[in-house]
Amino acid sequence: AQSVSQHNHHVILSEAASLELGCNYSYGGTVNLFWYVQYPGQHLQLLLKYFSGDPLVKGIKGFEAEFIKSKFSFNLRKPSVQWSDTAEYFCAVMPFSGGYNKLIFGAGTRLAVHP
Amino acid sequence: KAGVTQTPRYLIKTRGQQVTLSCSPISGHRSVSWYQQTPGQGLQFLFEYFSETQRNKGNFPGRFSGRQFSNSRSEMNVSTLELGDSALYLCASSLASGSGSDTQYFGPGTRLTVL
Numbered sequence: 001a002q003s004v005s006q007h008n009h010h011v012i013l014s015e016a017a018s019l020e021l022g023c024n025y026s027y028g029g030t031v032n033l034f035w036y037v038q039y040p041g042q043h044l045q046l047l048l049k050y051f052s053g054d055p056l057v058k059g060i061k062g063f064e065a066e067f068i069k070s071k072f073s074f075n076l077r078k079p080s081v082q083w084s085d086t087a088e089y090f091c092a093v094m095p096f097s098g099g100y101n102k103l104i105f106g107a108g109t110r111l112a113v114h115p
Numbered sequence: 116k117a118g119v120t121q122t123p124r125y126l127i128k129t130r131g132q133q134v135t136l137s138c139s140p141i142s143g144h145r146s147v148s149w150y151q152q153t154p155g156q157g158l159q160f161l162f163e164y165f166s167e168t169q170r171n172k173g174n175f176p177g178r179f180s181g182r183q184f185s186n187s188r189s190e191m192n193v194s195t196l197e198l199g200d201s202a203l204y205l206c207a208s209s210l211a212s213g214s215g216s217d218t219q220y221f222g223p224g225t226r227l228t229v230l
Contacts, residue, residue, distance in 0.1 A: 032216055044205065044221040051216040090158065094217070101148050101209055101217050102171050105158035 002027045004093050006106035013081050013113050021076040021109050023091030030096035033074040034103070035065055039087045047089070050074065061085070086113045116142055119208050119222035127228045133194040136225045140187050140208030146170075147189040148219060149181060152203040161204075164189050165211050193227075201229045 007022035025031065035047040048059025055067040065076045074091060091106040120139045128134050140147050148171075149161040160173040164183035181191040187208075193200055203226050207219035 034218075036221075043223040044207075046218060046220065049218055092158075096216075101146050101163050101165075101207075101211070101219060102160050102173070103148070103150070103158075103207075103219060104160070105150075107157045 002093065002095060002104050004091055004104050004106035006089075006091055006109050008109050009107065011109055011111045013111070015083055015113055015115055016080050017113075019076070019078040019081050019085070019111070021089055021091075021111075023074045023076065023106055025072050025074070025091075025093045025104075027072075027093060027095055032094040032096060033065075033067060034092040034094070035059065035063070035074075035076050036090045036092060036105075037087045038090065038108075044090070047076070081111075081113050083113050083115050085111060087111060119206055119220055121204075121206050121222040121225050123225060124223065125226045125228075127230065128196050129230050130196055130198060132196050133192060134196060134227060135190055135192050136204055136206075136227075138189045138191075138206030138208075138222060140189070140206075141220055144208035144210055144220075145187055146209045146211035146217065147183055147187065148207045148209070149189070149191050150205040150207065151175075152205055152224070153201075158205070161191065196229045198229050200227065202227060 004025045033050040036044045037047045050067045058064045089109045092103045122137045146165045148163040163171040167183045178194045183189045203224045205224045206222045209217040209219045
């Protein structure tokens with residue numbers, strides 16, 4: 001069965017620390033990859049996405065992610081976090097199935113950034 | 116452009132009742148997907164509609180159903196509510212370009228509480 005695994009459920013960092021959130025998926029075919037963020041009290045927002053091409057993709061607010069096909073991974077990074085990055089982060093996979101939309105989400109990682 | 120809108124934002128129902136949730140996609144988007152978010156199970160795909168047809172369905176019982184109208188607006192219905200149906204129900208819309216590389220944009224969700 002297709003699944004997405006996020007390595008950390010809770011991460012606590014101080015401002016200016018570097019962030020890396022792990023994401024691995026299990027699916028043998030071509031996939032589209034996403035990171036979504038859910039700030040407290042707000043709806044799910046797209047952070048970045050990978051469809052094809054350069055495996056290093058940049059998103060909003062200084063986030064980036066690297067797709068490593070051989071490791072089935074799509075880790076999220078940010079060099080220096082801010083208090084405003086406190087949120088829950090979701091990795092999601094969409095199997096490339098000819099136009100059908102079905103996102104498979106990881107369990108999420110709650111990030112708390114302390115000033 | 117206006118984002119995805121969902122109504123109502125909050126609902127309280129009792130066991131055995133039925134409920135209908137509504138979703139208006141971003142203008143021009145033709146695909147609408149529904150997800151259930153709970154603390155225990157995370158974000159799970161319910162179903163996707165395109166051109167008034169259900170294209171994809173998740174592993175939920177038949178009590179969960181939906182439909183899409185000609186203007187792409189969608190509704191989902193849950194009959195014979197159970198306590199475990201308490202969740203945040205999210206709607207997402209996408210262009211459905213047919214390329215297989217679609218991005219879903221989420222609404223704020225409807226918080227359903229079943230007593």
